[in-house]
Amino acid sequence: MRMNARFPQTLPWLLMCAWLAGCSPAGTDAAAMPDAQAVTHEGALVVVPPASPLRRTLAVAPAQSSAVEQPIHAPGSVEALPDHLVKITSPVTGRVERMHRALGDAVRAGDALFTLDSADLSAAYGDAAKARAALQQAGRDLARQQLLFDADIAARKDYEAAQLAQHQAESDAQVTQARLAQLGAVNAGARRQFVLRSPIAGRVIDMSGAQGGYWNDITAPLMTVADLSTVSVTAAVAEKDLASVFVGQKARIVLNAYPNDALEGEVRYVGEVLDADTRTVKVRLLLDNRQGRLRPGMFAKVVFAGPQHTAVLVPSGAVLQSGLYTRVFVEKAAFKFEPRQVSVGATAGDRVEILSGLQAGERIVVKEGVVLND
Secondary structure (H helix, E strand, O other): OOHHHHHHHHHHHHHHHHHHHHHOOOHHHHHHHOOOOOOOEOOOOOOOOOOHHHHHOOEHHHEEEEEOOOOOEEEEEEEEOHEEEEEEOOOEEEEEEOOOOOOOEEOOOOOOEEEEEEEHHHHHHHHHHHHHHHHHHHHHHHHHHHHHHOOOOOOOHHHHHHHHHHHHHHHHHHHOOOOOHHOOOOOOOOEEEEEEEOOHHHHHHHHEOOOEEEOOOOOOEEEEEEOOEEEEEEEEEEEEHHHEEEEEEEEEEOOEEEEEEEEEEEEEOOOOEEEEEOHHHEEEEEOOOOOOOOOOOOEEEEEEOOEEEEEEEEEHHHHHEEEOEEEEEEEEEEEEEEEEEEEEEOOOOOOEEEEEEEOOOOOEEEEEEHHHOO
16 A cells, blocks of 8 residues: 555656656667767868858859059149149239129130239339330430531431430330230330239139238239139159059049048159159049049049959958968869968959969859868
8 A cells, every 4th residue: 555655656757757758859879879069180281071051151263364454653733734724913013993793603715803003013104205205316316416517517326326225225125025925915105004914714712911001022823813713633653553554544533532432533744753751643534523522632543554463362251360370272273172272362352363382273162161271
């Protein structure tokens, strides 16, 4: 009776033990099976066993030979063309009586820019009037000496002195008239108003004077006019890349102001002098700027189309870093790979140039190779 009383308490424990034994993955057979290894080694080769999950994810492809262009990168900036930019200086001093154009205004060749009330101009007119009067007097003296000399009344030296005075007066008159012509003034008596006109068509991009102010420095520009319909991009090309840059070469230009809008340009000029401090040469490209988007002083990145050469290219995912070395995994047999050290060069999109260590046509791991890189 005591055994029958204890049996109901023991039965649940026995049933639980039997259930756990039946739920084992493979009973004693599963415990005896070793875990599947991802990779093994056979000497220097890396082997992917048949049971390895890597067999479903590894991708192998042949290395391809293709033409590679080595681009040349250089910093640059937008500049106004030297022959399309004029710094307007006044040849005379005076008070700025009127500014005919304001900053940013468009001008045509010959348009008035500013008017000066100038004592220098008045003095130039006065010198011209004196020279004309002296010339008239010298002409009358020469005519009088001519009559006296022909009548044997005056000495030859007096006649020759009158001729010399005539020539001197003619020279003085020519000098004063040339001075007025240089100032762009017309000979209409004593005047003080000097009007300076634009020599080119363009736009006023800088002003230094103000109406009512006195301008006494004839070497300082009072106004700057520039034609910015065409601008140049000047790139600083490194000395080592100079041999690969030439007139007519195509280039891609990316401005910092418009990073998503690349422009195409062509080399128009390669500098003759190397900058001793930066070891660079100035290379100029011309760009159409009729829309006015490009402004002098903007920074740019210039990429020149470099020389082409044939090279072995592989996907960037196939190139792995192992310590100080770069290597790829070359397929020697099915799922057997040789780790091989390579030297890399330029990057072309998502592919990398292999300089040495790999031949075109050799099959390499292009995906999941990092798992093999131990």
